[in-house]
Amino acid sequence: MNLLIWIAALLGVLVLIRLMNIVQLTAALSGESEEEEQNRDNKTNAILSMAFMIIGLVLIVYMTLRYSKFMLPRPATEHGVETDNLLWINFGVIGIVFFATQIALFWFAYKYRYDKSRRAYFYPDNHKLELIWTVVPTIVLAALIITGLNSWNKITQSNHTDGMKIQVYGYQFNWIARYAGKDNTLGASNYKLITDDNGLGVDYRDKASADDIMTAGNEMRLPVGIPIDMEFNSRDVIHSAYFPHLRVQMNCVPGMTTKFYFKPTITTAEMRKITGDPNFDYVLLCNKICGVAHYTMKMKLVVETPEEFQAWIKTQKPVMETATGTAAQEITGGNKSVASL
Numbered sequence: 001m002n003l004l005i006w007i008a009a010l011l012g013v014l015v016l017i018r019l020m021n022i023v024q025l026t027a028a029l030s031g032e033s034e035e036e037e038q039n040r041d042n043k044t045n046a047i048l049s050m051a052f053m054i055i056g057l058v059l060i061v062y063m064t065l066r067y068s069k070f071m072l073p074r075p076a077t078e079h080g081v082e083t084d085n086l087l088w089i090n091f092g093v094i095g096i097v098f099f100a101t102q103i104a105l106f107w108f109a110y111k112y113r114y115d116k117s118r119r120a121y122f123y124p125d126n127h128k129l130e131l132i133w134t135v136v137p138t139i140v141l142a143a144l145i146i147t148g149l150n151s152w153n154k155i156t157q158s159n160h161t162d163g164m165k166i167q168v169y170g171y172q173f174n175w176i177a178r179y180a181g182k183d184n185t186l187g188a189s190n191y192k193l194i195t196d197d198n199g200l201g202v203d204y205r206d207k208a209s210a211d212d213i214m215t216a217g218n219e220m221r222l223p224v225g226i227p228i229d230m231e232f233n234s235r236d237v238i239h240s241a242y243f244p245h246l247r248v249q250m251n252c253v254p255g256m257t258t259k260f261y262f263k264p265t266i267t268t269a270e271m272r273k274i275t276g277d278p279n280f281d282y283v284l285l286c287n288k289i290c291g292v293a294h295y296t297m298k299m300k301l302v303v304e305t306p307e308e309f310q311a312w313i314k315t316q317k318p319v320m321e322t323a324t325g326t327a328a329q330e331i332t333g334g335n336k337s338v339a340s341l
């Protein structure tokens with residue numbers, strides 16, 4: 001089948017070449033000079049390039065409007081509103097420059113196509129023009145970068161300490177979430193302690209780990225309106241924790257802890273109303289091509305009221321109970337009662 005398509009395409013090209021030969025022959029027979037013929041070709045190409053520009057630009061506008069429903073819904077976090085604004089300012093600037101340069105490019109090609117009666121104008125340089133097209137983009141880019149950096153610093157500043165501590169652990173190929181529990185302190189963890197039983201390498205000797213909670217099943221939850229101080233780790237390769245609707249993304253790097261501080265503002269139930277999709281769910285995805293099953297790294301995220309969240313977290317098991325004995329026993333010297341602290 002493929003071979004047939006290729007042969008058909010090849011035959012099509014051959015037919016086109018023959019057709020062009022015929023056109024040339026008829027032109028020669030009708031006594032048209034080579035120059036006249038070139039002029040005619042130039043004009044045809046100039047008109048075609050204008051048509052290409054108009055159709056292209058119209059299609060860009062049409063596709064953007066037609067498929068905008070596939071864009072992310074409005075941000076479900078406080079900082080997300082700010083990053084979205086930055087994004088749209090960037091799109092605006094890029095859009096204006098794109099339309100201006102494309103129209104100028106095609107218009108010049110059309111307007112200044114070869115004309116026998118026109119002499120080329122020798123115009124080697126213009127310092128004023130060069131100054132303008134250097135200074136204006138410099139100012140615009142500097143403004144974009146400085147406002148972007150300011151926002152980024154505000155979002156990632158390190159003195160956030162009031163947030164609920166949650167650790168998100170990436171591994172090939174899924175996620176684990178660990179909540180800090182009542183003391184809001186995550187027990188120490190160390191990659192050297194990772195075993196089959198203790199997937200996060202939690203140090204059970206650290207009392208802070210006693211009330212840490214690990215989520216069961218492929219789901220994590222967050223309370224709405226409460227600041228979250230999220231830590232990210234990886235057990236193997238670099239992953240990237242990506243909550244598209246929360247506008248949160250952070251690399252998970254083996255051997256180091258990265259952080260993201262944010263505050264969810266819209267619950268899953270509210271977002272279902274906003275999007276008009278009764279099956280809408282927030283997700284945590286991996287945004288680094290991390291291996292063969294990268295695409296399966298997906299965890300459901302539920303954002304709910306603090307009351308609903310509290311009710312749910314009570315049903316989750318402490319990390320120590322999820323360790324099936326040996327690991328916790330070894331480290332605590334067989335003192336399993338630590339789990340009930």
Ligand SMILES: [Cu+2]
Pocket residue numbers: 170171238239240286287288289290291294297
């Ligand atoms: Cu991954």
